[in-house]
Each structure stands twice: as structure tokens, then as C-alpha cells.
Amino acid sequence: DVKVTQSSRYLVKRTGEKVFLECVQDMDHENMFWYRQDPGLGLRLIYFSYDVKMKEKGDIPEGYSVSREKKERFSLILESASTNQTSMYLCASIGAGVRNQPQHFGDGTRLSIL
Amino acid sequence: AQKITQTQPGMFVQEKEAVTLDCTYDTSDQSYGLFWYKQPSSGEMIFLIYQGSYDEQNATEGRYSLNFQKARKSANLVISASQLGDSAMYFCAMRVYNTDKLIFGTGTRLQVFP
Numbered sequence: 157d158v159k160v161t162q163s164s165r166y167l168v169k170r171t172g173e174k175v176f177l178e179c180v181q182d183m184d185h186e187n188m189f190w191y192r193q194d195p196g197l198g199l200r201l202i203y204f205s206y207d208v209k210m211k212e213k214g215d216i217p218e219g220y221s222v223s224r225e226k227k228e229r230f231s232l233i234l235e236s237a238s239t240n241q242t243s244m245y246l247c248a249s250i251g252a253g254v255r256n257q258p259q260h261f262g263d264g265t266r267l268s269i270l
Numbered sequence: 271a272q273k274i275t276q277t278q279p280g281m282f283v284q285e286k287e288a289v290t291l292d293c294t295y296d297t298s299d300q301s302y303g304l305f306w307y308k309q310p311s312s313g314e315m316i317f318l319i320y321q322g323s324y325d326e327q328n329a330t331e332g333r334y335s336l337n338f339q340k341a342r343k344s345a346n347l348v349i350s351a352s353q354l355g356d357s358a359m360y361f362c363a364m365r366v367y368n369t370d371k372l373i374f375g376t377g378t379r380l381q382v383f384p
Contacts, residue, residue: 165313187370196279198361199374206370214371246315250370256322258305259372261315 158183162247162262170270175234177265179247186252188230189259192216193244202245205230206252237269272297274364276375283352283382290337291347291378293362299323303365304345305372306336310358318360321345352382 163178181188187206191199201214203222211222219241223231230249234241244266248259273296283289295304306318321329321336329336337346349356359379363372 189371191374196376198274198276198376199363199372201371204371244313248315252370255303255365255370256320258307258317258320259370260317261307264313264315266313 158185158249158260160247160249160260160262162245162265164265165263166266166268168268168270169234169237171238173234173237173269175237175267175269177232177234177245177247177267179230179232179249179262180228181230181249181260182228183249183251183260184227185249185260186227187250188224189248190214190220190222190230190232191246191248193246193264199246202232239269241267242269243267272299272364272366272373274362274373274375276362276378278378279376280379280381283349283380285354285382285384286351288348288350289352289380291349291360291362291380293345293347293375295343295345295362295364297343297364297367299367302367304336304338305363305365306334306345306347307361307363308356308358309361309377315361319347349380354382354384356380357382 189204190202205224221233247262250259304321308316362375
């Protein structure tokens with residue numbers, strides 16, 4: 157069974173801090189994704205990666221960066237956290253080209269920026 | 271532009287009754303996939319059911335079925351014999367053509383009462 161693990165369920169940080177959200181998957185998936193979830197807005201794609209060291213911007217990349225040094229790990233970085241980045245963050249992964257298969261999600265990180 | 275629309279922010283249903291959650295989509299592609307996810311209050315995203323655009327039969331998975339009407343571009347989720355544990359947020363999503371990315375709707379919060 158696919159396991160996607162996010163490093164923290166809850167995280168509280170201060171404005172201006174550099175914040176790292178980590179995601180690890182154990183199924184050798186090529187594709188990994190970071191989403192942000194806000195009430196009334198659904199899930200919005202921040203960044204995704206289709207291979208090691210490869211990344212593409214999603215719909216709302218501003219204020220975020222990502223890192224994928226190893227296939228199993230995809231990190232989301234808030235360079236200088238702001239209060240409007242308080243949100244639920246979800247990581248997902250899927251193998252390449254398996255179009256009828258779902259993305260597998262981690263349990264989410266509820267991030268609060270004070 | 272590709273888009274998913276869920277027009278019901280909230281729904282109520284009595285235990286053991288059936289409920290339909292609406293989802294309409296917009297795409298000019300001929301090949302696409304539609305997914306439904308359940309998100310309990312604990313936050314994890316649980317995959318429920320998938321429908322491919324070329325599938326002739328409506329998808330079914332246990333108590334979940336997908337009422338796929340291609341001409342109307344709708345992919346409504348039907349939950350039969352609702353249970354208290356079905357209370358959750360439900361998201362409809364569409365795979366972007368020739369990629370592994372998903373576009374999500376804004377979700378419907380379902381509450382099942384005794």
C-alpha cells in the first residue's frame with residue numbers, strides 16, 4: 157500500500173521565518189505535488205515535480221519554493237512566512253503515466269503563521 | 271480553461287438514505303479522468319472512485335457510484351445507504367490531459383444525521 161508521509165500534522169511558525177514542509181513517499185513514484193487547501197477554495201496546486209531535481213510551478217507558486225534532491229522526498233519551502241500562508245498543506249504522489257490511478261495523499265500539515 | 275464546479279457547499283442526509291453530490295466539469299479535451307475524494311475532519315484525502323472519459327459504464331465502488339453524463343459534462347457522486355461515518359468533505363477532481371496533475375472543485379460538506 158502506498159504511504160505518503162508528511163513530517164508534521166500541526167506546525168506553528170512566526171512571520172518572517174523560513175519554513176520547511178517535508179513529504180516522503182515509499183512507492184518510487186515519479187510525480188509529487190504540493191497543494192494548499194483553504195475553505196471555499198478547494199485544493200490549489202502550488203508546485204509539482206516529475207523527477208528528481210525537476211519542478212514546475214502550479215497555480216499559486218508565489219511565496220513558495222520546492223526541492224527534490226531524492227526521488228522519495230519533496231520539500232516545500234516558505235522563504236519568509238507570512239500570515240496569509242496560514243493554511244492546510246497536502247502532499248501527494250503518483251507514478252508516471254498511470255492515468256486511471258489516483259494521486260495518493262499524505263495526512264496534511266496544518267500550518268499557522270503568527 | 272479546465273474547471274471543476276461543485277455548487278453545493280453543504281448537504282444534509284439522513285442515515286440509510288441515498289445522497290447525490292453534484293460535480294460539473296469543463297474541458298475541451300476528449301481524454302480525461304474524473305476522481306472523487308473524501309476528506310474526514312482528520313484531514314486525510316481518501317480516494318473513492320474514478321471515471322475515465324471513454325468508460326461506457328458508470329463506475330461503482332461498493333456504496334459509491336458515479337453518475338457520468340458526458341454530454342452534460344457532469345460526474346455526480348451517489349452514496350447509497352448513508353452512514354454516520356460518511357460525514358466529511360467531498361472533492362471532485364479532473365486529471366489534466368496528458369499530465370498527472372489534478373484540478374479540484376471547492377468541495378461539498380456532507381453531514382449525515384441519525
